[in-house]
Structure formats: structure tokens, C-alpha cells
Amino acid sequence: MEKGFDSSSNCITIKIKDFSMLHTFESAQPLTFYADYNKDKNTIKYASASGKLAMLVDLKEDGNTATMSAYGSDGEALYSELKTRFRLKDNMQKIYKSIDKDENISKAISRYRGMRLTINDPWETTLCFIISQFNNVKRIRLIVKNIVDRFGSALECSDGSVINTFPTSRQIMQATDAELRRLGTGFRSKYITSAAEFCTNNMDLYKLSPNNYEKLKSRLMEIDGVGEKVADCIALMGYGNLNAFPTDVWIKRTMEKLYFDGKKTRLFDIHEFAKDYWGKYAGYAQQYLFHDARTSKAKR
Secondary structure (H helix, E strand, O other): EEEEEOOOEEEEEEEEOOOHHHHHHHOHHHHHOOOEEEEEEEEEEEEEOOOOEEEEEEEEOOOOOEEEEEOOHHHHHHHHHHHOOOOOOOHHHHHHHHHOHHHHHHHHHOOOOOOOOOOOOOOHHHHHHHOOOOOOOOHHHHHHHHHHHOOEEEEOOOOOOOOEEEOOOHHHHHHHHHHHHHHHHHHHHHHHHHHHHHHHHHHOOOHOOOOHHHHHHHOOOOOOOOOOOHHHHHHHOOOOOOOOOOOHHHHHHHHHHHOOOOOOOOOHHHHHHHHHHHHHHHHHHHHHHHHHHHHHHHHH
């Protein structure tokens, strides 16, 4: 990974191998639920979790190498945000070699090469995945964007456009049930306000250790509306713990079909298989299988 900063244009550039904005954005991760992605220009706009950076990111791809450009006066802050958010330090060649154990994963890697897991603000991730329950990606994006537009704070981007920050748990805690329902949350509104209050007054998400997977998952499940699957999503995409293997309906069916001879299988057994089979990169294997299954289903 190489970086450079042009002070005359306030532009930081990062050259990175194995990175696809398209596949990353389309793979249903927290950032993708509210960021503005332009497929034609291969650009993405969003406000950083700190609420201090309005990001306009442009990606040029040349074979296996991509050049990411972002604009702002603080080059180090931009670099830190992008490096963390898109896991740019991940050695994808090493990860691919580790998880590429069968034809199923090989095909998924080939189709979506360059797709990265993202690491997002823990509260962003928690709210996004509470909203995701019994929902589809198109509607999740609509609801999350509605919430960001209603409760976020406006920031001006480098091209003069205005984008909103992701609202904090304290901001969401002030919302009424009726307000949230008008934004499309439905039955999830009570879980959203409960989680916002709990994460504001009872649990500091930013002090939870990302390293102890079992303890982290257990603590996250103390939040109203956070079950095992959502806790795994938060552990994986909010804290970057690659031991997590979120198992929703898509993944359960996929795993049963591909690895358990089509037999109904307990979640515990699926998790144990993933841990033993893919080891410390199980989270990456999950994301490739999930995206491949969801995309293939949509095409059919």
C-alpha cells in the first residue's frame, strides 16, 4: 500500500491491491446502507464516524491495483479513516490463500475479488443491523438513509455538496416511536429507541474489547434487539473480529447445502465448522459466501 498527499489540491492518494469498491459496496455492510455510491464514476460519499470528515472518495482501477483518492485539508485524518474503514492493511492474497479450501469459496473469490470487509463505528453497526432484521437490503438502505437525513448533522463535502453525519445514540434516544415509524422502521422502532438509551446510559460500545470474541458477543447480546446473528454482525463489522461468522437464513441454507449434505443443521454446529475449517479468517469466508448466495439468488 502506497500513499501520497498533494497539498495544492488537498488530495490524498492511496494505491492498494485487491480492492473493489463495487463489490464492497454491494455486499450489504453498514457503510453501504447510507453512503452515496455512484457506480458510473466509482465514487462514494459519506461522513466519517467522528462526524468531522465529509468524505468524497474516488477509485480508479487498473487490473489488480486500485488508486483511491480522497479530498480534505487533513491528509493524515483521511488516510487513517480510509485505512481503517476499508481494512486496507489486510493482506488479501494471504486471506484468499487461507480460506480458498474448496470450489465454493474459489468461485466466490473469483466473482467478487477485491471485496473487503469494512470496519465501522460500533453504534452505526448496531443500529444498521437492528434495522436489518426481517428486512431486505433495498429497504434497509431506505430506512437508514431516512434516519441519517432526519437526525444527522450536515457537513459540506469537498465538491460543495452537503451530506449528513450518522446520528449518535444520544441523538436517536431523543426520537419518538412515532417519528421512527414514519421513517419506515415499523416494529423495530421500540428496539431502536431501547438500544439507543442502553448504549447511551448503560453500555459504552467504544470501551468493549474487540479481541475476546465470546465475551464481546455476550456483552452485545445484552442490548435489546440484538440476538446471536446481529451480535456476530456487530463483532465482525463494528469491531473487526474475524472469528465472527454471522449466520442468517441465507448463510444457514448455504452452509447446509454446501457443507452438510443438505441436512438441517444447528447454528452451533455451523459455527464450530466455520471455526475449524476457515480459522481466523472465518468472517471473510462468510462474507464471500453470503454475497455470492444473495447475488446468485437475485440473478435467478
